Amino acid sequence: xxxxxxxxxxxxxxxxxxxxxxxxxxxxxxxxxxxxxxxxxxxxxxxxxxxxxxxxxxxxxxxxxxxxxxxxxxxxxxxxxxxxxxxxxxxxxxxxxxxxxxxxxxxxxxxxxxxxxxxxxxxxxxxxxxxxxxxxxxxxxxxxxxxxxxxxxxxxxxxxxxxxxxxxxxxxxxxxxxxxxxxxxxxxxxxxxxxxxxxxxxxxxxxxxxxxxxxxxxxxxxxxxxxxxxxxxxxxxxxxxxxxxxxxxxxxxxxxxxxxxxxxxxxxxxxxxxxxxxxxxxxxxxxxxxxxxxxxxxxxxxxxxxxxxxxxxxxxxxxxxxxxxxxxxxxxxxxxxxxxxxxxxxxxxxxxxxxxxxxxxxxxxxxxxxxxxxxxxxxxxxxxxxxxxxxxxxxxxxxxxxxxxxxxxxxxxxxxxxxxxxxxxxxxxxxxxxxxxxxxxxxxxxxxxxxxxxxxxxxxxxxxxxxxxxxxxxxxxxxxxxxxxxx
Amino acid sequence: xxxxxxxxxxxxxxxxxxxxxxxxxxxxxxxxxxxxxxxxxxxxxxxxxxxxxxxxxxxxxxxxxxxxxxxxxxxxxxxxxxxxxxxxxxxxxxxxxxxxxxxxxxxxxxxxxxxxxxxxxxxxxxxxxxxxxxxxxxxxxxxxxxxxxxxxxxxxxxxxxxxxxxxxxxxxxxxxxxxxxxxxxxxxxxxxxxxxxxxxxxxxxxxxxxxxxxxxxxxxxxxxxxxxxxxxxxxxxxxxxxxx
Numbered sequence: 001x002x003x004x005x006x007x008x009x010x011x012x013x014x015x016x017x018x019x020x021x022x023x024x025x026x027x028x029x030x031x032x033x034x035x036x037x038x039x040x041x042x043x044x045x046x047x048x049x050x051x052x053x054x055x056x057x058x059x060x061x062x063x064x065x066x067x068x069x070x071x072x073x074x075x076x077x078x079x080x081x082x083x084x085x086x087x088x089x090x091x092x093x094x095x096x097x098x099x100x101x102x103x104x105x106x107x108x109x110x111x112x113x114x115x116x117x118x119x120x121x122x123x124x125x126x127x128x129x130x131x132x133x134x135x136x137x138x139x140x141x142x143x144x145x146x147x148x149x150x151x152x153x154x155x156x157x158x159x160x161x162x163x164x165x166x167x168x169x170x171x172x173x174x175x176x177x178x179x180x181x182x183x184x185x186x187x188x189x190x191x192x193x194x195x196x197x198x199x200x201x202x203x204x205x206x207x208x209x210x211x212x213x214x215x216x217x218x219x220x221x222x223x224x225x226x227x228x229x230x231x232x233x234x235x236x237x238x239x240x241x242x243x244x245x246x247x248x249x250x251x252x253x254x255x256x257x258x259x260x261x262x263x264x265x266x267x268x269x270x271x272x273x274x275x276x277x278x279x280x281x282x283x284x285x286x287x288x289x290x291x292x293x294x295x296x297x298x299x300x301x302x303x304x305x306x307x308x309x310x311x312x313x314x315x316x317x318x319x320x321x322x323x324x325x326x327x328x329x330x331x332x333x334x335x336x337x338x339x340x341x342x343x344x345x346x347x348x349x350x351x352x353x354x355x356x357x358x359x360x361x362x363x364x365x366x367x368x369x370x371x372x373x374x375x376x377x378x379x380x381x382x383x384x385x386x387x388x389x390x391x392x393x394x395x396x397x398x399x400x401x402x403x404x405x406x407x408x409x410x411x412x413x414x415x416x417x418x419x420x421x422x423x424x425x426x427x428x429x430x431x432x433x434x435x436x437x438x439x440x441x442x443x444x445x446x447x448x449x450x451x452x453x454x455x456x457x458x459x460x461x462x463x464x465x466x467x468x469x470x471x472x473x474x475x476x477x478x479x480x481x482x483x484x485x486x487x
Numbered sequence: 488x489x490x491x492x493x494x495x496x497x498x499x500x501x502x503x504x505x506x507x508x509x510x511x512x513x514x515x516x517x518x519x520x521x522x523x524x525x526x527x528x529x530x531x532x533x534x535x536x537x538x539x540x541x542x543x544x545x546x547x548x549x550x551x552x553x554x555x556x557x558x559x560x561x562x563x564x565x566x567x568x569x570x571x572x573x574x575x576x577x578x579x580x581x582x583x584x585x586x587x588x589x590x591x592x593x594x595x596x597x598x599x600x601x602x603x604x605x606x607x608x609x610x611x612x613x614x615x616x617x618x619x620x621x622x623x624x625x626x627x628x629x630x631x632x633x634x635x636x637x638x639x640x641x642x643x644x645x646x647x648x649x650x651x652x653x654x655x656x657x658x659x660x661x662x663x664x665x666x667x668x669x670x671x672x673x674x675x676x677x678x679x680x681x682x683x684x685x686x687x688x689x690x691x692x693x694x695x696x697x698x699x700x701x702x703x704x705x706x707x708x709x710x711x712x713x714x715x716x717x718x719x720x721x722x723x724x725x726x727x728x729x730x731x
Contacts, residue, residue: 010670017672323659327676361670363663363677364535366630386537413533417541420496421548426527430500444709456668463675464706467501474499474506478522482510 005334006346009357012332021160022329029157033320036263037371043265044255054252055375058311061244062301068210068243069292075213076290079275086293089119095291096121096202096235097128103233105130105199111219111227112136113204114152114314115237115293117336118349121202132202133194135223137187144171150330152337153261153316158329191223201227201285205238206313207253208290211246214274215290218257218267225269234273234285240292241301241310253313256373261315296349305384309344311374318368318378324361333358340368344381352389359385408455430473437469444468488607490518491558493596495568496528497698505698508725509564509599512614516607525552531571535664539578546575550588553595560606561596564721566628566696569598573631598628599721600696604637615646617728620718621690622650623681623704624657625697638696638720647728653693655684662703678707685715692716694723 004012073083086092110132134143138156149155207216228234258264277284319325319339330338335346343358359382368378419425440450444465494506530545563569575589603609628634642650661677705717
């Protein structure tokens with residue numbers, strides 16, 4: 001597997017744009033999820049009010065996170081859950097490995113969880129000889145292909161049916177087929193036997209209710225139900241921002257999340273888990289462990305501007321709505337969290353130095369903000385991060401990378417700022433460009449030699465005709481004609 | 488009503504006809520138009536690229552110039568630049584005086600179609616345009632200023648023009664300021680989706696309220712050899728085809 005990084009976002013994107021299979025698959029994404037979302041939100045009377053309420057609950061939680069976490073852990077422990085705290089991904093991986101070791105477990109099943117992707121849990125487990133099996137169909141496909149998810153809700157969205165069929169032929173030995181039922185039944189058969197022998201099940205968490213110590217996990221395939229109830233030990237990895245105050249708050253989020261994410265009124269399964277198996281239950285784990293993970297979140301919490309990124313409920317609506325994501329998919333971002341919210345979260349999680357292209361990977365069209373169920377102002381956060389990059393004031397962004405480009409850009413903006421605030425120089429500049437435009441541009445294209453000399457011009461005219469500079473500026477027309485005709 | 492025109496730098500230098508049309512239309516509906524020749528740019532290129540210090544200087548200069556006019560309204564033929572003016576106050580989180588001045592200017596500033604429909608409340612259009620037209624929702628006009636009904640009302644009411652919606656009217660054209668030259672391949676991939684939608688309508692003209700989107704869309708249409716032309720809504724409104 002060749003893993004690309006955020007540092008080469010521009011190159012990754014170019015590769016993605018040439019991948020016709022990928023772009024076909026992405027077209028489907030918009031049609032299924034984007035269009036379905038638009039329809040299904042009409043089934044809620046006051047969608048705007050619901051979004052406001054969700055954001056209010058999230059803001060309330062984040063401002064009192066310490067208190068709600070304490071309440072959550074207290075109630076979870078009362079129900080028999082063991083609580084662990086992890087400062088970062090390494091600690092979280094260590095806790096999970098220790099638990100597996102302590103039970104001498106070798107068979108581990110996993111359900112889909114972005115938090116476990118964030119800490120590269122599978123690699124950590126494999127390095128210690130434990131081979132976890134992904135049980136979400138999309139995640140299983142990704143695992144077989146030795147790839148990473150390209151979407152936070154539909155991890156294998158970048159793959160076509162044909163590619164998946166070929167993969168199954170290679171990895172499971174079935175005859176070549178394009179019958180989806182045969183493919184899913186193959187997955188079901190293989191995965192059922194893994195469930196039967198599993199000693200440990202690892203899951204993520206969608207919401208943790210402080211009032212009751214309950215965790216809620218949403219899904220459509222039933223594999224999470226099995227992962228969390230069949231093995232004797234259930235380990236749930238939960239970001240500290242996943243807590244919500246009251247059980248009744250779930251009503252709000254259960255209306256918002258499935259509609260925003262997959263365009264469903266409700267997911268097929270909602271698993272509410274409060275502690276271990278009780279005597280009257282005929283199934284369920286003997287041990288439930290919840291690992292509360294920080295991994296950069298408290299740093300995000302401390303910042304008044306970027307704090308709102310912790311309100312994200314990982315529905316994926318902003319990815320589906322983003323014109324950039326729609327063209328290049330998730331892998332080009334070179335990060336666990338792709339798309340608009342990924343471009344906001346990734347730099348905060350791993351620093352701006354290696355991710356400084358991401359805040360610029362947006363046309364600032366605002367489609368993400370429009371669909372976000374918790375009203376995160378993603379364009380404002382991208383602008384904030386851009387300013388941090390320019391000021392070099394965050395996370396010690398060193399000037400040693402891309403100095404040339406940055407210097408050129410800095411000089412250009414310094415010049416723009418100086419000249420364009422002085423009307424005479426500004427007008428002189430207009431006359432100058434008019435005088436030289438035929439030297440530089442012909443029939444809308446930059447003449448050879450000039451596209452390299454003036455890089456933005458070349459970047460424009462390679463694909464688009466340049467507009468002709470008008471023979472007279474508006475201010476000249478105003479002065480000579482228009483101002484004299486005011487009646 | 489006395490109106491101060493904020494023409495925007497793009498219109499001034501690259502599409503002066505949009506400015507001329509804006510003035511003509513405003514005058515047609517009884518406005519007295521003034522234009523302060525000291526105005527240049529609102530500073531959005533700097534703001535959107537992360538150069539806040541520079542953006543702040545442009546904002547202060549803009550506020551000082553437009554504070555001097557006694558015009559009741561400041562009108563601009565750009566949704567994007569109008570949205571920038573409405574964002575000025577965010578540049579002064581710790582300077583209450585400037586924030587207040589920015590808010591006062593913002594309250595007086597209107598995008599052109601919003602001004603015609605909601606302030607002047609123009610009912611009977613004195614324009615006619617012969618042709619099939621489609622509308623591109625410029626992102627900042629649509630999502631920062633909430634312009635959706637206004638331009639459609641105008642295009643629907645327009646004498647002899649036939650207005651057709653494109654399927655992806657509210658999706659981005661891929662311009663995004665410096666984004667269009669920082670990531671030209673992505674920008675053009677987004678643009679080509681837009682153009683697919685435009686071509687489906689069979690329109691003669693694609694209309695919008697931002698010269699920047701029209702430059703992006705027009706530049707590609709022209710490169711592809713399309714018959715579809717781009718026009719700013721002010722140019723459409725200035726037209727009096729059937730009355731000629």
